[in-house]
Amino acid sequence: MLSNHKLYAYLHEEILPLESAYLHVSDLAIQRGYGIFDFFKTHHGQPLFLEDYLNRFYASALLMGLEVPLSEEELVATITGLIQMNGLSESGVKMLLTGGYSENGYNPGPPNLIMMEQPLTLPSEAQVATGIKVITHEYVRELAAAKTINYIVGIKLIQQVKAKGADDVLYHQKGVVSEFPRSNFFLVKEDNTILTPAHEILKGITRKNVLELAGKKYRVEEGTVTLDDIAQAKEAFMTSTTKRVLPIVEVDGNPIGDGKPGTVSLDLLQDLIALEEAQITAV
Amino acid sequence: MLSNHKLYAYLHEEILPLESAYLHVSDLAIQRGYGIFDFFKTHHGQPLFLEDYLNRFYASALLMGLEVPLSEEELVATITGLIQMNGLSESGVKMLLTGGYSENGYNPGPPNLIMMEQPLTLPSEAQVATGIKVITHEYVRELAAAKTINYIVGIKLIQQVKAKGADDVLYHQKGVVSEFPRSNFFLVKEDNTILTPAHEILKGITRKNVLELAGKKYRVEEGTVTLDDIAQAKEAFMTSTTKRVLPIVEVDGNPIGDGKPGTVSLDLLQDLIALEEAQITAV
The missing domain is CATH 3.20.10.10 (D-amino Acid Aminotransferase, subunit A, domain 2)
Incomplete structure (x- = not known):
């Protein structure tokens, strides 16, 4: 059932089918494993402790010298939109920020922000x-x-x-x-x-x-x-x-x-x- | 001049324009920075010390539990084809092997092999x-x-x-x-x-x-x-x-x-x- 559930993701400033979410191979995550992420869960379709996860996401980005391309307000709005589109009750949401498309395969470019949501099963x-x-x-x-x-x-x-x-x-x-x-x-x-x-x-x-x-x-x-x-x-x-x-x-x-x-x-x-x-x- | 030179890459068992070489965001390089690579150069369009680089590439893959999807013979044939397509005299060729498309964002899938070639300028x-x-x-x-x-x-x-x-x-x-x-x-x-x-x-x-x-x-x-x-x-x-x-x-x-x-x-x-x-x- 869930495997037939059509999932959406966020990438390059738009919400698109997860199956269509691709990054060019010049991305610094692919070239040099450079990126940060965070992961929170939803319960009854609502994010739990979201503020804490967002704070840590921005802190990780800062530590690694990556600029999050959205303000916290914009990020929350995007998360809300994504959760509505996916319509999952219990889920995990990953926010991933990479070193971006790199001209020379080493120096960071403008970071790529990806958001993905998947169904989540907690320990029985x-x-x-x-x-x-x-x-x-x-x-x-x-x-x-x-x-x-x-x-x-x-x-x-x-x-x-x-x-x-x-x-x-x-x-x-x-x-x-x-x-x-x-x-x-x-x-x-x-x-x-x-x-x-x-x-x-x-x-x-x-x-x-x-x-x-x-x-x-x-x-x-x-x-x-x-x-x-x-x-x-x-x-x-x-x-x-x-x-x-x-x-x-x-x-x-x-x-x-x-x-x-x-x-x-x-x-x-x-x-x-x-x-x-x-x-x-x-x- | 070189920036107008159309470059090709290898991905998913085919040679395609570098600008079209994309990986799905579920790839374990993007999700977890998991992958290995190697990099050799060409001079007058010929790879230098290729055998040494290939040996190290296979050794890195083995150390990280990743299986190279091509035999050494197939890999050499692919490299040769790519170098011919690109027609660069002095270049760097990167072979990159990722943890593949991961079902759960953590466990490896069948590795993705990417090959890219770029013009190379040695120190003056x-x-x-x-x-x-x-x-x-x-x-x-x-x-x-x-x-x-x-x-x-x-x-x-x-x-x-x-x-x-x-x-x-x-x-x-x-x-x-x-x-x-x-x-x-x-x-x-x-x-x-x-x-x-x-x-x-x-x-x-x-x-x-x-x-x-x-x-x-x-x-x-x-x-x-x-x-x-x-x-x-x-x-x-x-x-x-x-x-x-x-x-x-x-x-x-x-x-x-x-x-x-x-x-x-x-x-x-x-x-x-x-x-x-x-x-x-x-x-």
Whole structure:
């Protein structure tokens, strides 16, 4: 059904069928992997926490020296138009800004802005109840504070993650944990303190929301998290726009706590779902 | 004149006008900066050292888990066809292999192979006689042995290089020098020993040719090169396909030797030019 749903995208100042959205090969994303993006979700056709995602999008663009060709007001109007055209209730919207068409294949041109929307399925209750298994890998993202399109290490590792029967890969440097390719990492200590890495990470919007929610009920620390901390943890979970709060039950083959999703993790997921629902304007 | 020269490219199994070479936005180079490439030059319409570049192209693809959709024989036939169509005497040919059209914006699809050819101007005698100024920056390329399309750091630094009145940026990590974004680094010691970094670099084809040529006349070392070594050096130069041997006269505002292109550097450039000429089959 959804595969027959005709989707539209935004490119070169117009909304056009997604299937017709093409970039010339001189674009600096293709030539040199140069670009930034952001990604938010809609619920009942309404963007969630849009302001936060827009702020991060403009901040990433600034960090990478790319000028967003639309003002925030124009961007919101375009997003609204695109969402109306697509008519999806639950979706993910990607805003992508590339280094533009480059004359010499190295120096940026005027940036190309692309917006795409796709149907989104959040983790099912069964997936949450099972939790996920992860492996670790020594790596720290370049320019971690900017949401660049550079995922060469994460994508190269897909086969390795699969071969080990895992669902994702957690980055660390000399035992100091940072993040997943597309998600943030949290653990819950024996005393219910909630700990998440503070440095060399992309600051997720879901991470921010979960920190706020957690702060109302638990002790919360942003700081240094090590692989040793994980070995001692009672619970662990990842956060992201598409994963919300997803329990981690195994790291490098070793169970976290009793090897089942923990009560604090599941409690925070319920709080996040309630926060998301509360964002929706009654129609 | 050249700007009116109609250029052709290869994409999706056909040779087509470069101006019509477009990739769908779902391509993993656009979505996630995932791809590899290589770049060789032609002289009198003939590729130079093609076998070396093809070997590195296939090696980069293998390292990144991408399958080149053409055999080496088919690739050579395509290159030959493209060069004939374009009719350029002196050119650069780029072969680019992306992660392909991705269903979910993360997992690779069948790779897209693109070939582009552009007119190429090598450094003039005046540029060689002037030499270049460079700055340094602490960074080491991810997966340095593969020629990936990830240049986010190099391109982000363009403005900084320009602001400092320099021509390029040399990467080092804790004082250990590796390479330029697109070139290798060499220095000449007081005793005429030629030294170049051995690790965390892309092994340039021009680097390899220069090492071979230098080995016939001078003592040559591949090893660890530090910023201190640069401070003591008599000469320095960069090597690449498009720069050949280009003297470096200043690093971070400090002159190399007497601040002028050195005799060993200029001697090696002449040897390289002779080697290139010797590759050309008489027509």
